[in-house]
Amino acid sequence: MTLTQSLVLVLLALIGGASYVFIKVASPAFGPIPLMAIRVLVAGLLLAPFAGPGKILAGLKHNWHRYLLLGAFNAAFPYSLIANASLHLNASLLSIINALTPLQTALISAVWLGARLTPRMAAGLVGGLAGVVIAVGWQPIPVTGAVIGAALFSVLASFFYGLGSVYARKHCSGMVPLNMAAGQQLAAALLLSPLALRSLPSRPLPADAIGAMIVLAIFATALTSWLTLMMVKAVGPTKTMTMTFMMPVFGILLGNFMLKEAVTVGTVTGLALILGSVYVVTEARLVGRGRATQVTEK
Numbered sequence: 030m031t032l033t034q035s036l037v038l039v040l041l042a043l044i045g046g047a048s049y050v051f052i053k054v055a056s057p058a059f060g061p062i063p064l065m066a067i068r069v070l071v072a073g074l075l076l077a078p079f080a081g082p083g084k085i086l087a088g089l090k091h092n093w094h095r096y097l098l099l100g101a102f103n104a105a106f107p108y109s110l111i112a113n114a115s116l117h118l119n120a121s122l123l124s125i126i127n128a129l130t131p132l133q134t135a136l137i138s139a140v141w142l143g144a145r146l147t148p149r150m151a152a153g154l155v156g157g158l159a160g161v162v163i164a165v166g167w168q169p170i171p172v173t174g175a176v177i178g179a180a181l182f183s184v185l186a187s188f189f190y191g192l193g194s195v196y197a198r199k200h201c202s203g204m205v206p207l208n209m210a211a212g213q214q215l216a217a218a219l220l221l222s223p224l225a226l227r228s229l230p231s232r233p234l235p236a237d238a239i240g241a242m243i244v245l246a247i248f249a250t251a252l253t254s255w256l257t258l259m260m261v262k263a264v265g266p267t268k269t270m271t272m273t274f275m276m277p278v279f280g281i282l283l284g285n286f287m288l289k290e291a292v293t294v295g296t297v298t299g300l301a302l303i304l305g306s307v308y309v310v311t312e313a314r315l316v317g318r319g320r321a322t323q324v325t326e327k
Contacts, residue, residue, distance in 0.1 A: 030264055037260060041253055042272040045127075046279025048249035049120040050287050051241035052112055058238035059230055061112035066218060066225035067242060069104050072250035073214030080211040092212075095201055099209060100216025102193030103254065107186035109221065114186070117179035118165070119290045124280025125164050125300045126183035131270040132157045132307045133191035138266065141195055153310035158184075160302030167295020194266035197258060206262055210255035274304055 030038075055064050115123060132153055139150060165180045166172055201209060260269040277300055284290040 030268065034260065034264060037256055038269070038272040039275060041256055041260075042275035043279050044249050044253050045272065045276040046124050046281075047283050048245060048253075049111075049115070049123040049127075049280050050283050051245050051249065052115045052123070053120045053284075053288060055238045055241035055245065056112045056115045058234050059242065060228050061116065062109055062221060063225040063229050064242060064245075065105070065108040065112050066221035068108065068246045068250050069100075069214045069221065070218035071243075071246035072254065073211055073218055075247065075251045076207065076211035076214060076255065080205070080207045092201075092204065095204070096209075096212035096216045097220075098196060099193060099201065099213035100218075101220060102189050102196055103213055103257075104217035104250075105220040107189040107193075108217070110182040110186040110189070114179035114182040117173075117175045118183065120284035120288060121277075121281045121290050121292070121296055122164060122168070122180075123183055124277040124284070125296065125303060126161055126180060127187055127190075127280075128273045128277045128300065128303045128307065129157050129161070129184060129187040130190045130273045132303075132310050133188045134194050134266050134270045135191075135310045137188075137191045137195045142199065150310050153306040156306035156309070157303050160299045160304075160306060162299075163295055163302060164299025165295075167298065168293060169291060191266075191270065194257075194261055194270055197261050198266045202262060206259040207255055209258045210251070213258075214250065214254060271307075274307065277304075 052064075059067070111123060111127075118126075136150060136154060161180060161184060165176065170176065197209070257269060281290075281292060281296065281300070285292055
């Protein structure tokens with residue numbers, strides 16, 4: 030990777046780590062699904078003028094199913110899962126569990142793109158899941174069914190991020206990243222709107238929640254979705270997802286600074302085990318041998 034590409038990954042990690050703090054602030058006020066529906070709708074509307082409405086409409090005509098799957102895998106599903114998990118987990122834990130994304134990406138690449146699934150990769154998966162158990166279980170909070178469910182939601186969200194990244198690499202390599210970013214957010218809004226309309230908040234929204242939603246939509250969605258898809262196209266999904274090595278560090282620091290979340294032994298131990306497992310798997314260099322499908326937007 031070039032220096033510029035490395036700096037983009039650091040920026041993505043910083044914004045991504047901060048996003049968990051803002052989700053933690055806004056989700057209880059808006060409700061998880063309405064918050065994410067507004068987030069992706071605002072982001073899509075912000076990106077559309079830059080991409081060009083005509084180009085997006087033309088892209089929808091030829092590639093509507095790809096936009097819909099990108100919106101589901103990269104936004105609607107993982108965003109909703111994380112927002113629900115934030116009701117029971119702190120921002121630090123959310124960012125730590127998200128560090129499984131490169132591990133999930135490598136495993137999905139191995140299965141989908143034709144690389145061999147080795148014992149090393151299986152060991153990495155077991156180690157990563159053990160890290161989640163330690164990070165969640167070794168906390169000064171009761172480990173209830175709701176907490177366990179929230180942790181599983183977060184693990185599933187990281188799976189969808191990995192799935193979306195590999196899908197974009199395999200099936201959308203000829204598409205324009207800015208068009209993809211706008212299209213996937215608008216598609217996610219379409220998917221989430223029916224559920225969101227059924228659970229809109231009935232009370233006035235506090236100013237901090239509104240501010241958190243605006244930051245999420247502009248920076249943690251519009252900007253990062255465009256930059257992430259651009260990086261996937263440039264350097265591949267596994268390298269792009271290595272930004273999640275840095276993301277939990279920013280998430281822990283900002284959670285401690287902004288929300289006064291405690292940094293415990295379990296936090297550090299779980300994070301170290303997850304990152305170690307991700308390193309073992311990504312160093313295996315087993316991104317698949319399958320050929321990407323070239324799709325060119327009209």
